[in-house]
Amino acid sequence: MGKVLIIGAGGVGTVVAHKVAQNSGIFTDIMLASRTKSKCDAIAAEVKKRYGVDMQTALVDADSVPALVELFRSFRPELVINVALPYQDLTIMDACLECGVNYLDTANYEPRDEAHFEYSWQWAYQDRFKQAGLTAILGCGFDPGVTSVFTAYAAKHRFDEMQYLDIVDCNAGDHGKAFATNFNPEINIREVTQKGKYWENGQWIWTEPHEIHQPLTYPGIGPKESYVIYHEELESLVKNFPTLRRARFWMTFGQEYLTHLRVIQNIGMARIDEVDYNGVKIVPIQFLKAVLPNPGDLGEHYTGWTSIGCRIRGLKDGKEHTYYIYNNCSHEAAYKETGMQGVSYTTGVPATVGAMMFMTGQWRKPGVFNVEQFDPDPFLAELAKQGLPWHEILDGDIEV
Numbered sequence: 229m230g231k232v233l234i235i236g237a238g239g240v241g242t243v244v245a246h247k248v249a250q251n252s253g254i255f256t257d258i259m260l261a262s263r264t265k266s267k268c269d270a271i272a273a274e275v276k277k278r279y280g281v282d283m284q285t286a287l288v289d290a291d292s293v294p295a296l297v298e299l300f301r302s303f304r305p306e307l308v309i310n311v312a313l314p315y316q317d318l319t320i321m322d323a324c325l326e327c328g329v330n331y332l333d334t335a336n337y338e339p340r341d342e343a344h345f346e347y348s349w350q351w352a353y354q355d356r357f358k359q360a361g362l363t364a365i366l367g368c369g370f371d372p373g374v375t376s377v378f379t380a381y382a383a384k385h386r387f388d389e390m391q392y393l394d395i396v397d398c399n400a401g402d403h404g405k406a407f408a409t410n411f412n413p414e415i416n417i418r419e420v421t422q423k424g425k426y427w428e429n430g431q432w433i434w435t436e437p438h439e440i441h442q443p444l445t446y447p448g449i450g451p452k453e454s455y456v457i458y459h460e461e462l463e464s465l466v467k468n469f470p471t472l473r474r475a476r477f478w479m480t481f482g483q484e485y486l487t488h489l490r491v492i493q494n495i496g497m498a499r500i501d502e503v504d505y506n507g508v509k510i511v512p513i514q515f516l517k518a519v520l521p522n523p524g525d526l527g528e529h530y531t532g533w534t535s536i537g538c539r540i541r542g543l544k545d546g547k548e549h550t551y552y553i554y555n556n557c558s559h560e561a562a563y564k565e566t567g568m569q570g571v572s573y574t575t576g577v578p579a580t581v582g583a584m585m586f587m588t589g590q591w592r593k594p595g596v597f598n599v600e601q602f603d604p605d606p607f608l609a610e611l612a613k614q615g616l617p618w619h620e621i622l623d624g625d626i627e628v
């Protein structure tokens with residue numbers, strides 16, 4: 229049905245490569261491009277072995293618009309799935325505009341020199357994508373991504389007025405390492421060490437990092453201490469669902485993880501500015517990434533589950549109701565299918581499903597959109613078929 233270019237050959241890129249190849253009736257021509265071509269070649273060889281599907285590979289520096297334009301002009305993709313890093317979002321969007329290519333990503337733009345992310349930079353492309361007749365789908369991983377689609381589904385089918393939204397993200401897996409991050413360490417540590425923020429009564433409330441916490445009970449897992457942190461989908465959800473009086477994001481952290489994180493910060497290893505080391509400029513957090521376990525290698529010994537969903541309170545037919553919609557994903561099953569752990573899997577599968585929605589014309593309109601602005605029904609039906617089944621609990625105790 230269409231040509232797709234995947235950019236980024238990390239944990240998420242590997243899962244996307246597998247899922248796209250599993251759906252080669254829709255993705256008829258596939259290319260995987262990244263900074264290190266040997267990684268693309270290894271993934272392509274594995275995909276060929278497992279599914280008999282051919283995938284072209286290429287080297288590209290996605291920080292360079294001219295390099296991207298050259299690649300787009302030679303391969304002529306219909307859609308780019310950007311699973312490189314948030315730093316590359318704008319250069320890839322620029323190249324898409326220059327070459328008439330549609331765009332999908334899983335994380336919003338973040339400047340390298342500032343641990344700060346927001347949608348404004350990408351929303352600013354709205355008019356240009358619209359005028360070019362191109363679609364840009366933002367934040368199509370799990371969170372953001374599936375959590376945003378879950379919210380849209382709740383608004384469409386379960387509530388007349390959604391009032392309270394709590395997105396709950398539990399990783400109850402065990403990778404056997406003293407400390408490791410489940411996706412790119414630099415992006416992950418920047419995200420979880422920043423101040424907390426949530427939406428209440430029309431304004432953002434700031435908190436100290438990890439200040440608000442309580443145990444929450446996750447289905448099939450049990451109670452886990454959960455912490456309010458700021459997460460990017462809150463920004464678009466409160467805009468697209470203005471009846472929300474409060475919107476928060478909770479993530480589970482173990483005590484060991486938090487202790488390591490505190491030490492990393494206290495000794496300056498989370499710094500994102502350059503320091504001089506023996507005449508060489510290094511950025512401590514980038515050096516830390518080089519010595520930490522590679523998230524892509526955690527899968528083999530990873531046991532346990534992730535459980536991510538939305539807990540919502542609101543009104544239906546004049547009565548108050550609660551609603552919980554979630555997915556549980558097994559790290560072991562994810563590894564068996566794709567060679568990657570559950571966090572990469574739960575990001576790569578929705579990215580592929582979003583790309584399928586685009587290719588089949590179900591999520592295709594000119595402009596820049598967050599995923600909750602599309603019809604949630606075909607996406608969620610396909611998500612369940614592609615390895616991430618979801619469940620609903622109506623009028624249960626949602627604890628928040």
Ligand code: NDP
Binds near residue numbers: 235263289411523572
């Ligand atoms: P990795 O670090 O494992 O992979 C990133 C890949 O991008 C690597 O292959 C890297 O190349 C490549 N890359 C980096 N810079 C460039 C560049 N300038 N040009 C070309 N390629 C480049 O990260 P993950 O796979 O864990 O994460 C991928 C994305 O998914 C991130 O943006 C992350 O924020 C997002 N994410 C989203 C989630 C969600 O639920 N929405 C959850 C988890 C992640 P090299 O191999 O050479 O380093």
